Amino acid sequence: MAYTRREILKQAAWTTLGASASLLGINARAANLPAVIRFGVAQPAIGNPPAFSGSSAAIAHAKGLVEEEFKADGVKVEWYFFKGAGPAVNEALVNNQLDFAFQGDLPAIVGRSAGLKTKLVLATGIRSNIYLGVPIDSPIQSVKDLRGKRVAIFKGTNAQLPINRVLEANGLTEKDFKSINLDTATAFAALTTKDIDAAFGNINLLRLRDSKAARIVYGSKGGSPVFTCQGHILATEGFEKQYPEATARVVKAMVKAAKWSSDEVNREEVLRLWARAGTPYENWKEDYAGEPLRVRLNPNFDPFLIARYKDAVEQAYKFKLSRAKFDVDQWIDQRYLKAALTQLKLENYWPVYQANGNIVGT
Template sequence: MKRFTAFISALALSLIAAPEALAAEQPKVIRIGVATVGTGNRPVFGGAVTSLVNVKGLLEQEFRAEGIKVEWNFFKGAGPAVNEAIANKLLDFAWQGDLPAIIGKAGGLNTKLLLADGTRGTAYVAVPADSPARTLEELKGKKVALFKGTNGQLVAAKVLDQRGLSERDFKSINMDGATTQAAIATKDVDAAWFGYDVYPLVDRGIARIVYSTRGQPANLSRQTHFLVTGDFEQRYPHIVQRVVNTLVREAAWASDDRNREQVLQQWAKSGVPYTAFKQDYEGTPLKVRLSPLFDDFFTTHYKDAVALSKKYRLIRGEVDVDSWLEPKYQREAVRQLKLDGYWAEFDAKGGVKKPASLASYQAP
């Protein structure tokens, strides 16, 4: 009888303590890394759903009731700097490009990709406006700026390879985005690789575009994603689901063409002008560029990126893309938000495999 009474007492205590134990499993802070910074180092960026979630404070709203702080960290050093922060256990989530994430994974970083966020980005090569160069071939032997270790490096390698060229044909100089813009303006370099940040220079008559991946095969585009560290995902899967739900909900809103102008205006808060985003995204549905899905195009691109990273000796270790992707959270978010069929699914070459069946998003 005494043993039975002791058992009941212990059970009662465990039930009383359970809510406290569950509460203890909530993180005090959610730390998010972003592989870029806004103009003048402002903590705002553009070109992604994550940037909209940041500028609107949506994750802060989601976790305010529990007192969970959301901490945003912006890295001028882009993807490589994000990798260093993950290695030092300073981040829980991150937005970055394909190549730096692949380099990190191959180097042993414990991460899981949660969703696509900013796919099919255009790459540009620009020269000073008065340069006589008109083609990539005319830049052979010239000083060309490239932010190495970023998704731009992988695109550059593929473009050059396609044209029978390589980085060795140029005097390649590693520069971050802000330094590159200044170097083009002062003519300290003969050319540079850019993303949408090329347009402010073009619009001011400082630079001229001599090459663009616009209209080229989809595999020559730049890809970015949102990931979680393995440790955080294992300890707080319920938090991961809520983060992904927030991102997918905002992706649905941003993908609706009725909201296009609002999206571009929000991105312009980064300091990159509205006109730059308008030109870069011209003729491209946001529903394509902002789809969070791991479709055949996304998966194949990352597998090819791993293979090419090994070919170009950017990595040594192996990366199993299939096990690296963790689609269960985005699938559950799509189910909860009733978004099945909202985004088209694309085949390995970027063509439509399964058309979208929902024309617009209705918030539940």
């Protein structure tokens, strides 16, 4: 077909100046990048704009660091938040609705043991504390007093395993009381109305304490880190294999977020950004008091964290929470993380802990 000079110039102008979203999407695909990257978050979003908290992943979201990484390529980044926490994220992964997820250890272990093809690519939100709250006038004074009581536990989340460890350390199991599966909001409401005798939960129990609706009778802060919760970013194997460049850039953006979040100069801003998601700044300040940000916001799978995941796989199977055991070393894929650390010259920025919880060199 013959073209006139005007038609040729018009076509050339369209090709040169075509900066529409559709053309950017074509460019992204041509560069072996996806048109969309979908993130799942095992927390409900609160506020406008929506926010979540307690991890460097939350800072990456608040500051738009992943979006910034892909802006020039026209790759869209979508965030999905799940009130049903880790189990709900697993359902979305099963239905191929997500490419990456911020999730805790237990739900990811349950998913992997059931056949979900995922890879852990960096840590985020590790060593998060758990608390035990009771009604303000309750006679319960410690974990040991839970025998025969009605106790709320958000089952299937990353708090369940450390809760089981706390119970075991106090001579109990979930069979020693009436264990009730309630999400965080429902458990706190039931605690306030005294429909339950106690509730294990996260930092938000401090808010309930401050409103005089509950007393805290146990907290993992200051104790053994084996009684804390661990979190990570995972990628689906399908996405990672199809888009290795995009995976590397996502991890790089998350490492940048971890670096900024770990800088003590930014402590106040980090805690206030998290407070946008509903938990007061004062509670974050209390929960993080005396702890270096570089410990809690460390993206590395060091020997301690790897040991925690291996222990979690064993315990999840022991407590009949997962279908099978599997090789954690094959599940954790540190290639992208190590590349990002090298590129950003952060190989030695965060402390490294041995499997026994002691920092390397002590």
